[in-house]
Amino acid sequence: MGKHLTTARTYFGTDTRGMLEGGRYALLHSRSLEFDDLRPYVPGDDVRDIDWKASARSGHVLIKRYVSEKHHKVLLVADAGRKMAAATPTGERKSDVAVNILGAVGLITLGRADQIGMVFGDTRGCLNIRQRRGETHIESMLHRYYGHAAARSGPSDIVCQLDYVATHYRHPMLIVVVSDEPDVDDRLAEAVARLTARHDVLWAMVTDMPAVGMGDDRAGFDVSTGRYVLDGATLGARVVAAYRRAEQDRIRRLADFMTANAVPHTRIDGSSEIRARLVELTGVFARAG
Template sequence: MGRHLTTARTYFGTDTRGMLEGGRYALLHTRSLEFDDLRPYVPGDDVRDIDWKASARSGHVLIKRYVSEKHHKVLLVADAGRKMAAATPTGERKSDVAVNILGAIGLITLGRADQIGMVFGDTRGCVNIRQRRGETHIESMLHRYYGHVRSRPGRSDIVCQLDYVATHYRHPMLIVVVSDEPEVDDRLSDSVRRLTGRHDLLWAMVTDLPAVGTTGDDRAGFDVSTGRYVLDSATLGPRVVTAYRRAEQHRVHRLAEFMTTHAVPHTRIDGSAQIRSRLVELTGVYARAG
């Protein structure tokens, strides 16, 4: 297993059972009537698949497993612009957290033999990697993304990537967006509306280190988008800092309300240590959708 997938597995683990199942386009992951083998029952399995005769003989509850006929087509859509060079609340670089999230999704698809591709980029354009299966393919995608975001990326604007996907991908699929927390405006609303009309959409947002120092941390911030420094909280004063924090709470609430209104399951991730719990929760919401 390659470097990026190995790192992702460190944070995500190896148990991917039940993830990315269901959803509005569950018909993309169906099974044939051809019996494959038996396996032990685990909580969450469909009781209709229990082989009662085999269970009685063995003394353990066994599930019939069938040969899969079709699988999900998964498309990763990732921000590879300057914003991903910023720091997260845990001090990690956002691009490092993002590549671990992308790798975790890749690990889930490996267990299901799903086809997976990726669109990433910045305001200058998009890189489109066709959907394929396999560990080598996923590691290659992660390597290309990481190389782009670590070079000299342009300004971040995830709407550019969303518009590209809405224009070039017509067949229904599962789209997983990995970006910073986007600005809610008419452009974002139009892009999300176009995508959710045809596809299933999940969104994992990598959060920023607060621009103004948290309590006990008065260091000045740095805006990676503009190259400008942000004054420290001692210089700004308590009234400005309080107003900033109030505005941040409003922004986060407005973004969550936007995603909920557009029926987009979403999560905010502060660092790599949260990837497992946040993605389990996110895929659980997806599985219950539709």
């Protein structure tokens, strides 16, 4: 396994069973299931799945667990622009967290034999990697994304990538967006409406380290503009409090926007959160199916 997939696996683990099941669109729409293993019965399980012979031998009620044979075409859509050079609340570079998220989704598709591709870029345009299967293909995608994000990238504009996908990908598929937290405006609303009309969309947002008020009151700078940000001590307690209220309002508006557009989404502060957040995100996707 390549460097990027190996790193992603250290945060995500190897158990991908049950993830990305469901959704509106799949390559194979059969209802057939493949037996996987047995587990203890819990209230709410379908009694038709009880394995009576195995239950009698063990002395406990066991049910059969199945793996869906439905496969997806998956498209990763990623921001590789300047905003991904910023730091997360854990101190990691946002592009490092993003490549681990992308790698984790790749690991899920490996276990399901899904086809996976990627569109990434910045405001200057998009790079399109066609959908294929396999570990080598996924590692190559991660390598190309990481190289672009680590170079002198242009300003971030995830709407540019969303518009490209809406224009060039006409067949229904599962789209997983990995970006920073976008500004809610008319451009974003139009792009999301175009995508959700045809595709299933999941969105993982890598969060920024707060600009001020973290206790370490050193001055910083905005990676998007290169301008310096004054430290909390210089700004004063009232300005810092106003900033925090504005941030809470921004996060709430973004969550309301995603919910209104029926886009399952999550915010990820660092690589250590990837497993828990993606399990939650894919669970919402499965229930929506």
